[in-house]
Amino acid sequence: MGSKSFSDLVDLIARLRDPEDGCPWDRAQDHRSLRPYVLEEARELIAAIDSEDDALIADELGDVLLQVVLHSRIASERGAFTISDVIQTLAEKLERRHPHVFGEAPNDLPSISKRWREIKEDEGRPRTAQPILVRAKRHLFSLDIEGKADALRDAAAGSSDEERAGIRILAEILNAMRGGFDPEIAVLKGLERLERQE
Numbered sequence: 001m002g003s004k005s006f007s008d009l010v011d012l013i014a015r016l017r018d019p020e021d022g023c024p025w026d027r028a029q030d031h032r033s034l035r036p037y038v039l040e041e042a043r044e045l046i047a048a049i050d051s052e053d054d055a056l057i058a059d060e061l062g063d064v065l066l067q068v069v070l071h072s073r074i075a076s077e078r079g080a081f082t083i084s085d086v087i088q089t090l091a092e093k094l095e096r097r098h099p100h101v102f103g104e105a106p107n108d109l110p111s112i113s114k115r116w117r118e119i120k121e122d123e124g125r126p127r128t129a130q131p132i133l134v135r136a137k138r139h140l141f142s143l144d145i146e147g148k149a150d151a152l153r154d155a156a157a158g159s160s161d162e163e164r165a166g167i168r169i170l171a172e173i174l175n176a177m178r179g180g181f182d183p184e185i186a187v188l189k190g191l192e193r194l195e196r197q198e
Contacts, residue, residue: 009065010083013073030074038067046185096123113145133173133184140174149174 004012016026045060072083097119099105100112130138143149152174156167173183 009069010073013066013069017070017073017077026070029070031071034067034071034074041067110146113142117142131184133187136170136173137177137183140170140177144174144177 013026016023019027041060041063045057045064048056048060051057068086069083072081072086076082095102097116099115099119100107105111105115140149143151152167152171156164159167176183176186
């Protein structure tokens with residue numbers, strides 16, 4: 001079949017979505033119908049990374065990329081945005097959020113973390129409801145990098161029993177992160193281990 005480029009992939013997805021002789025399943029999809037596949041492919045990529053099988057990782061990265069290109073094609077068909085817009089937006093965001101690389105901002109980790117949050121706030125992006133573990137990771141990472149992890153101990157003072165239980169959980173999440181583990185994946189692995197023993 002020969003070597004394929006990114007533009008070949010974009011053309012292939014357009015062919016699959018062709019209203020005349022494309023694939024009926026691909027033509028029937030929209031952003032909402034594809035939501036479960038986005039999660040499924042991300043989980044399968046994580047499993048591939050855990051397997052340390054490079055060929056499998058490459059294969060699963062392709063499935064994740066398929067989701068990006070397919071969503072972009074669906075959007076382009078209604079004149080919303082194209083894959084070029086996605087790439088342009090991402091490149092601009094990366095440059096904007098890395099002034100320590102593309103500008104003159106300080107490049108020590110506390111300054112980077114603080115500036116990152118300030119830039120995101122300045123962007124005025126709408127806040128979305130995030131899973132609690134995701135929210136916790138981001139907040140704890142910022143506190144730790146900026147040397148403010150004592151805020152956990154300070155928050156425990158005068159708190160309710162329920163709040164203190166939550167702060168203890170947050171402390172364990174921070175410990176996991178300091179150990180080099182992603183808390184969400186660690187919980188998943190722990191749960192899978194527990195389920196295998198039942």
